[in-house]
Amino acid sequence: MPNRLxxxxxxxxxxxxxxxxxxxxxxxxxxxxxxxxxxKVGLLDADIYGPSIPIMFGIPEGxxxxxxxxxxxxxxKRYDMPxxxxxxxxxxxxxxxWRGPMLAKMLQQFLEQVDWGExxxxxxxxxxxxxxxxxxxxxxxxxxxxxxxxxxxxxALADVRRAIKMFEMTKVPILGVxxxxxxxxxxxxxxxxxxxxxKEDRYKDWGFPLLGSIPIEVETRVAGDEGSPIVxxxxxxxxxDCFREIAxxxxxxxxxxxxxxxxxL
Numbered sequence: 001m002p003n004r005l006x007x008x009x010x011x012x013x014x015x016x017x018x019x020x021x022x023x024x025x026x027x028x029x030x031x032x033x034x035x036x037x038x039x040k041v042g043l044l045d046a047d048i049y050g051p052s053i054p055i056m057f058g059i060p061e062g063x064x065x066x067x068x069x070x071x072x073x074x075x076x077k078r079y080d081m082p083x084x085x086x087x088x089x090x091x092x093x094x095x096x097x098w099r100g101p102m103l104a105k106m107l108q109q110f111l112e113q114v115d116w117g118e119x120x121x122x123x124x125x126x127x128x129x130x131x132x133x134x135x136x137x138x139x140x141x142x143x144x145x146x147x148x149x150x151x152x153x154x155x156a157l158a159d160v161r162r163a164i165k166m167f168e169m170t171k172v173p174i175l176g177v178x179x180x181x182x183x184x185x186x187x188x189x190x191x192x193x194x195x196x197x198x199k200e201d202r203y204k205d206w207g208f209p210l211l212g213s214i215p216i217e218v219e220t221r222v223a224g225d226e227g228s229p230i231v232x233x234x235x236x237x238x239x240x241d242c243f244r245e246i247a248x249x250x251x252x253x254x255x256x257x258x259x260x261x262x263x264x265l
Contacts, residue, residue, distance in 0.1 A: 010254055011124060013134075014026060027123055032229055035079070042119045047086075047126065048127065065084065104136040121254075148177045
């Protein structure tokens with residue numbers, strides 16, 4: 001497999017079995033949490049049909065990447081982190097209606113033509129499900145691993161198992177699962193409840209770790225809508241602490257990988 005990203009040490013895919021579980025919120029905040037842990041990080045929004053990263057990072061419509069010599073695309077930056085998204089190249093009311101080959105070509109451009117620079121991690125926010133983008137990405141570059149995002153409901157877990165199967169079939173190592181919207185804290189009595197059900201120990205038989213559980217907070221939604229993810233807007237919040245702990249676990253995994261001298265990108 002050709003080395004399409006010579007300056008990138010690790011590529012980590014953030015996937016989910018279905019939409020609505022907060023995958024893009026996790027991708028955005030995890031990327032920033034890794035930066036807070038002294039890593040160089042880039043974020044690729046590979047959800048071609050439904051890009052969310054422009055809104056979450058407060059990128060106004062019309063602000064576009066520039067093209068340098070050699071037809072190299074210079075990504076936009078927020079919080080000193082390079083970002084690339086289909087949302088930078090189209091209007092907010094436009095729709096992408098492409099078949100698989102066109103998706104693969106755009107993804108290839110995002111990987112090969114974007115000047116990502118020297119990165120410790122390129123975080124890839126995948127579209128939900130198990131479609132063309134996931135398959136194309138696994139064929140284009142060797143991925144360090146995948147993080148699977150779910151919520152506690154049984155209907156979400158049924159779909160996340162399909163995403164796990166897809167990563168296994170494409171030989172992408174699964175670093176672990178993140179349970180989003182795991183608990184809700186009553187603003188009055190401060191009691192935590194698992195309003196979506198489930199128990200954390202349900203993941204112990206899956207063969208990979210629970211990287212973290214992110215509680216529900218209105219502030220997380222507001223921060224994303226305002227273009228300032230919670231890790232930046234409220235760095236001392238419980239949610240930010242959860243993302244930083246997950247980031248440390250991912251860094252520990254990479255450290256062990258380097259000690260074992262596994263193939264690098």
